[in-house]
Each structure stands twice: as structure tokens, then as C-alpha cells.
């Protein structure tokens with residue numbers, strides 16, 4: 001059990017932000033059969049002219065329809081910084097302007113940085129602007145990171161029943177560190193399994209959170225999904241390792257710079273020994 005890593009969910013998410021550069025090229029085929037490459041330089045455009053961002057959130061700006069290199073600049077990098085790829089990082093509450101210069105032309109985007117805008121719901125608070133979870137709170141059912149994914153396995157009523165059980169699992173963990181939350185979810189779900197659940201690869205809902213949390217039947221796939229469902233309730237995103245494979249499955253979570261295995265079924269919760277490797281398999 002490691003301690004001292006109290007980075008917020010949001011900052012971890014930001015670190016895993018992936019940058020994309022898109023290159024636009026327009027090809028025209030002429031009747032004579034000649035192939036010409038035409039650069040669309042006339043209709044250059046910045047994808048946003050005005051945005052409100054939450055503190056520590058990011059925005060990808062790009063100039064579309066141009067052929068030359070874009071140079072980025074922030075009027076006040078202490079409010080919102082911009083890197084060479086056009087990624088804006090909101091730093092503190094305030095206003096600034098990001099300028100993209102392409103050749104002799106420049107394009108501007110006004111950036112307002114504000115605090116999170118939490119909507120109040122019993123026991124839950126999620127920012128309506130960026131989706132960040134207020135620390136010490138639970139994520140409402142419809143705001144779960146994998147809500148649409150879980151809906152493929154359960155009806156709305158089954159989702160609600162599974163959520164109610166997941167709140168019982170996660171409620172006592174909501175103010176703990178990420179590591180303690182992972183250990184808490186794994187050990188609580190393991191205790192449920194040990195207190196009379198049935199292993200099944202054929203029962204109805206054997207591979208989803210409703211089966212594990214409500215009906216008391218599970219396979220290791222069901223355990224991994226029930227674990228992931230509970231993690232999402234705590235605002236933790238995860239990867240389902242070996243999903244849909246005929247082998248052991250578990251939830252994989254980014255903890256600081258490493259990844260942890262959260263595996264109630266396989267009785268392990270801690271750093272992975274190697275990428276997507278399980279210490280007991």
C-alpha cells in the first residue's frame with residue numbers, strides 16, 4: 001500500500017490526454033485525368049473563438065484549412081497556457097486570449113477560466129462543464145464514465161438497482177485516497193463473493209454488475225464489470241483487461257505514474273508487475 005499520492009482524478013486524466021494533429025489536404029481530379037493537389041489556404045479558421053474552461057482542464061485548438069505552420073501564444077499563460085500543438089491548459093481563474101498565427105494572419109480565441117460548476121444531487125456532485133467529480137462525493141448513475149457501456153447489459157431498472165448496491169460498496173470509501181479506494185472496492189466485493197455468491201458462466205447476468213451486485217451470481221468477467229461499475233461511481237476510470245477473452249479478467253487503473261490491478265476475484269489489488277500482467281497468473 002503506497003501513500004502520499006494524492007493527485008486528483010482530474011490531474012491524472014489530464015496527463016493521459018492525447019494530442020492529435022490533423023493535416024488537411026484537398027485532392028481534385030480533373031476530367032483530363034490529371035491529378036492535382038490543391039491546398040485550401042483561403043478558408044482558414046480557428047475551431048473555437050470563445051470558450052469557458054474549468055481550472056486544470058484542457059482544450060485542443062486548431063486552425064483548419066491552412067497550409068503553413070501555426071504559432072501559438074497566450075496573452076496570459078498564468079491564466080491559460082498553450083503549447084506548440086495548440087493544447088490549452090487552464091491554470092487559474094481569469095480571462096485571456098490565445099492567438100494562433102499562420103503566416104501573416106492571426107486568429108483569436110477568448111478563454112475564460114472558471115471554477116468547476118457542480119450540480120447538486122444527493123451524495124453526488126459532478127461539474128456540469130467538464131464532468132469532474134467533486135472530491136468526497138459519488139458520481140450520479142447517468143454520469144458514470146461507462147454509462148452507455150453498462151446500459152448494453154442492463155435495463156434502466158437493473159442499472160438503478162446495481163447503482164444502489166454500488167453506493168453501499170463505495171459510500172464508505174468516498175473520502176479515501178485513490179489507492180485505499182481501490183483496495184476498498186476489491187476487498188468489499190470479495191467479501192460479497194465469499195458470503196454466499198455463486199460462480200456461474202451461464203446464469204442470467206453472470207457477466208455484469210447486476211448479476212454480481214444484485215442477483216449474487218458472477219463469473220470473473222462479471223466481477224471485473226462490477227468492480228469497474230463501483231470504480232466509476234467513485235469517479236475512477238479503468239480498463240477491462242482481457243475483456244471478452246477466455247481468460248482471467250480484471251480492472252486496470254492508472255495510479256500516478258503506474259497502473260494498479262483491482263481484482264476482487266483473483267484476490268489482488270496493487271501495482272501490476274508488468275503491463276497488463278497479473279502476479280498470480
Ligand SMILES: [Zn+2]
Pocket residue numbers: 054055115116117127128129130131132
Ligand atoms: Zn469543471
